[in-house]
Each structure stands twice: as structure tokens, then as C-alpha cells.
Amino acid sequence: MPTYAYACTQCGHRFDAVQTFSDATLTECPECGGQLRKQYGSVGVTFNGSGFYRTDSRAGKGGGAGGAEAKPATSSKSEAKASPASSGT
Numbered sequence: 345m346p347t348y349a350y351a352c353t354q355c356g357h358r359f360d361a362v363q364t365f366s367d368a369t370l371t372e373c374p375e376c377g378g379q380l381r382k383q384y385g386s387v388g389v390t391f392n393g394s395g396f397y398r399t400d401s402r403a404g405k406g407g408g409a410g411g412a413e414a415k416p417a418t419s420s421k422s423e424a425k426a427s428p429a430s431s432g433t
Contacts, residue, residue, distance in 0.1 A: 349385065354378030 352373035
């Protein structure tokens with residue numbers, strides 16, 4: 345559930361409220377009964393884990409050549425693993 349920041353326009357009291365998206369916006373200050381105003385601030389967003397990066401689509405970094413070299417190396421490793429298993433049977 346999101347947390348919303350509120351500030352009173354009369355007394356300046358500030359507080360946070362945890363509300364669902366369907367809850368109505370708070371309008372009355374719990375301290376003085378004045379009018380509340382929702383506060384908006386910058387939100388820090390962090391993407392963790394593997395994913396897409398800004399440099400993924402750039403051709404100048406050698407991404408196309410590096411990807412082509414990695415595929416034959418992977419297939420030769422799988423062939424090397426398959427041969428001893430088949431000869432052992």
C-alpha cells in the first residue's frame with residue numbers, strides 16, 4: 345500500500361498516511377481541523393537484478409561480435425560434454 349504525505353495549510357502539521365488506492369484523500373487535519381494538502385516529492389526508483397541497460401542496444405561497443413563469439417564456444421562445450429557421456433554408455 346502506498347504512503348502519502350500530508351501537510352495542514354493552517355497549522356503546518358505534517359504527517360504520513362498509509363492508504364490504498366481506493367481510499368479517499370484526507371481533507372481534515374487531525375491536530376487543528378484545518379484543511380490538508382497532499383505533498384508530492386521526488387521518488388527514488390531503483391531497478392535491481394539483471395535487465396536492460398542503456399548500453400545494450402549500442403553497436404559501437406562490439407556487442408554483435410561478442411555475442412557471435414560466445415555462441416560457438418557454448419556449443420563446443422556442450423558437444424564436449426555430450427561425447428564422454430555417450431562413449432561411457
